[in-house]
Amino acid sequence: MLIVDKISKKFTRTVKVGKRRTKKEEFYAVNGISFKVEPGDIFGILGPNGAGKTTLLRMLGGVMTPTSGTVSLLGQTLYDNPNRYKSTIGYLSGNTRLYGRMTPRELLSIFSELYGIDKDRAKQRIDEIIELLNMEEFADDRIEKLSTGQTQRVSIARCLIHSPSLYIFDEPTLGLDVLSSHSIIEFMKSESKRGKAVVYSTHYMEEAETICNKIILLHRGIAIAEGTPDSLKRDTGTSNIRDAFISLVRERGELVE
């Protein structure tokens, strides 16, 4: 359903040259990455910090425009009709924070309006989601007063409100306690069972290994390997994804010990 074809993103950054001079330098945060995601997949994008995971997911989320390459979903590219594309995905990242001055219920109602869902259906849907994610006790408190785990549940609720068929989650379990991250992982599993696809990034490799059916390993903007967890381990002759990653980077001679 999601086809990513050789997408790249180029940025310029200022680097120090010598002691006093600086110069502008172009670099690729994401360099020619392609993959396919099918319904029911939990697709893991793995890599250390600065590998380009966030930039890649931002482009998939339609928040950032790629320098080159295309993204298409259900046969339509993102750029033909960005609004339809965005209506079919639920995007969540560490940078998609919520409006602290609103209550979860208000936020969900405004967002359903922005997704063009009609009022009566929205009201019903919000009640369903609040029940599904156990948000009853804080649904009418201001978001700024909620705990990290509660806020993350509201974020998930925001992604769910328009019943998307593809979820794009950027490090959804980062900084959460065991229970909260467990409930998020359970959520992804249950959605994939219902035939929805999940593309998700993390640098917790063990976590990915247990739930993903496909994995792409990202290093310095380049996909260094792609496959199922088992095939990756088999190809590198290792027993877990973490070792597989290290051995792949070492092969490229880029590992700094």
Add this chain to the structure above:
Amino acid sequence: MNKFRIKALKAVYKKEIIDVLRDKRTLVIMILLPLILYPLIMLASSQLGILIVRSQEEKVFDVAFDFPPDNRLEKLIEERYEDYKINIKYIEDVAKAFEDGEVKLYVTREIKNSKELYKIYYNSSDTDASTALNRVRNLFKDYKTMITTNYIEDAGLDADFIMEPIAYEAVDVAEEEEITGMIFGTILPFILIVGVVTGAMYPAIDVTSGEKERGTLETLLTLPVSNMELMGGKFLAVSTVAVASAILNFISMVLVGLFMIISIASQAAGGEKAINISLAPLIIPFIITLVCLVVFALFVSAIILCVTSFAKSFKEANNYMTPVLLIFMLPAFVSIVPGVNLTPRTAAIPVANIALLIREVMALNYDVTNMAIVLMSNVIYAVIGVVALSKIYNSESVLFGSGTEFNLLERRSHIIKGSKVTLGDGLILYSVGLLLLIYLSSFFTLKLGFYGIAATQLFILALPLIAAFYLKADFKKTFKLKLPCIKDIIGTLILWIGTFILANLVGNILLYLFPENEEVVTQLNIILKGDNLWITLLVVALLPAICEELFFRGFIYSSLEGSVKVRNAVIINGLMFALYHIDFVRIIPTFILGAAFAFAVSKSGSIFLSIAMHFVNNAVGVLALFYPEVFESLDQAIMAVEDGWIRMAILLLLAALLIAAGYRIISSSSGDKR
């Protein structure tokens, strides 16, 4: 592309309003400030004023005389002590008593031409002395009347009649509401404009840089909403707050103003007569003022949103707002300046037109044509602002960018050598230059006359040099100190002739449309004409060519370069140059010239070209002042084509051809040098 949907716009609007209205800062600025602070300040200051006047009235002053006052004078003071409230001291060395601070003023007597001449010495910078002076003046006036009356009566004549053979009095025909309106009219515009600007400021920062700082912008961008819908909703929400803030400011000011006028009037009438100020004639002007304020609020909101969109944090946005606030406040002062009225010309000047309109309307003398121009021009400015806003909000660098840096606000030791001049630095330098120009140039021209122009120019030159030194910038790059090649020189010369014709043509058309500016131009020419051709050439042509070019095409253009596209940089630079001239008729011609200069510099990389162009341009004007006959014959040659339209068409065509040719030549040569 997606269609623009009102529904999405409405949803964004709703979201922003909920969010903004829950921000305590916005509420304080919007409601508490106008409703509580203004009345407090105004009442406090008026009470203080009354208190000072009262205490002044009660004071008794000692006055030193260097002569023993004669009986009649002494008796007069004694009889009417309650009126004068002065004690007379006969002191030999009055000057010493005065210096020692024993008395506030002293009086000397001498005999001149067999007449007694009394001199009252006082220090005008002392408020007490002025009050005492008035009383002593009254004393001598009464004393003089007394003596005159005595003489007349001694001669056996009717003193009352001779002292006042005729009588006259002035009758004020202004109706009370006109006076009321006038008092409102001078202060109200300024406060309202500042109220709208500050009212728009916080929500604007909140919905742009606030979203970035709190990390909600990306959440917003995941929604199926186009940039236009997003910006439209934000714009309307900010405008709503700005308008609401304007209305609250307005109501608060009107109520406080009415209260003050009534209390002043009842004191003036001694509380005997009931004050009756009719409000009915003020209703229509109040409504007109509100309509204009609403449109103005739209304009202000768009401009402020444009600026705050670049900032990535509250702090940075506040940095940006300082110059913006100044730029809005300066023209708002116009309503306090006497003699500046609402004319078709002033009605087109942003901000100032609103200030003048409110003043005029409050004084109940409004002109429908001028009002229409004010409304129309504000609608146009608002549309320009919104279009600019939508363009800005479409670019990814604005949404995810690191914001513009203000290196000028950094400590010099933190600045890396050879760094590029940033857009922020350019903006700071431009606002400083504009302020200096407004205040310094009028000061210099007043003190130094013609040479004041030279002094101002040297300041304009000093600014970018100091800034570039502070920033440790590469002077050669920043000021484009590079020799041009022959092809560029030829191209620039042709381009200049074309723009010269076009600028003059446009200038003449504007003069024809707004004939009242003829006077401004004539006066300007008188100021610009020095004693001697060579000195005038130096001061009016050479100095501005070097100083203004290093400022505008050197520093300012370098700051624009790299931050915006070349085409936009040229246009913005031209606009900045035009605004710097603060003259309505010259705005469009100077824009054309400024943009042409900027274009030549951008393509050739050489400031010398624009200096030469600028010099020749001004020199032609100077020569026209000194040798009008040569230019008259040229004029006649042009006038040989009798039909005005054909003449215009020929000139326009000529200008277009020359500009196109110059453009081509410069563009084509740029490739091998860059």
